[in-house]
Every structure is written in C-alpha cells, then in structure tokens.
Amino acid sequence: MNLVELMNAAPRCTATSKRTGGRCKGPAVRGWIVCRFHGAGGGAPECERNGNYRHGACTEDAVAARMLANLLQRHFRDTE
Numbered sequence: 768m769n770l771v772e773l774m775n776a777a778p779r780c781t782a783t784s785k786r787t788g789g790r791c792k793g794p795a796v797r798g799w800i801v802c803r804f805h806g807a808g809g810g811a812p813e814c815e816r817n818g819n820y821r822h823g824a825c826t827e828d829a830v831a832a833r834m835l836a837n838l839l840q841r842h843f844r845d846t847e
C-alpha cells in the first residue's frame with residue numbers, strides 16, 4: 768500500500784457541502800467525524816480554562832447533580 772492509498776483510507780468528513788449538496792468527503796480530524804473546515808477542534812475550553820468561568824456552580828455536571836437532588840427530594844417527600 769502506498770502513501771496516497773493510506774491517506775485516502777482515512778475516515779471522511781460527514782458534513783454536507785453547501786455548494787454541491789453532497790458530502791464534504793475531506794479527511795476527518797482524528798477523534799472527530801468532521802474535517803478542519805467543518806468545525807473539528809473548535810468550541811470554547813471547559814472549566815477554568817474558559818475566560819468566563821466563575822465558580823463551577825453552573826457547569827453541566829453541577830446543574831445535573833442539582834436537578835437529580837431536587838427530583839429525589841420531591842420523590843421522597845411525595846411518597847411519605
């Protein structure tokens with residue numbers, strides 16, 4: 768197998784092209800299903816690395832934990 772065949776065997780980008788309406792077919796970035804042009808490697812950093820981070824009480828995990836605690840509390844209060 769030569770180098771070009773190896774490169775062509777890489778996983779392909781699944782984004783839809785605005786211009787052609789078909790699949791992008793560019794090589795996907797490792798760990799992503801899309802190529803560089805279609806958003807791989809993007810997004811803001813999480814937690815303290817994000818410039819707008821305050822105290823962590825609003826992170827997805829904290830919000831989910833709070834929601835679960837509230838549901839459990841309601842459940843046990845109603846089943847008393």
Ligand SMILES: [Zn+2]
Pocket residue numbers: 780781782791792793801802803804805
């Ligand atoms: Zn793409």
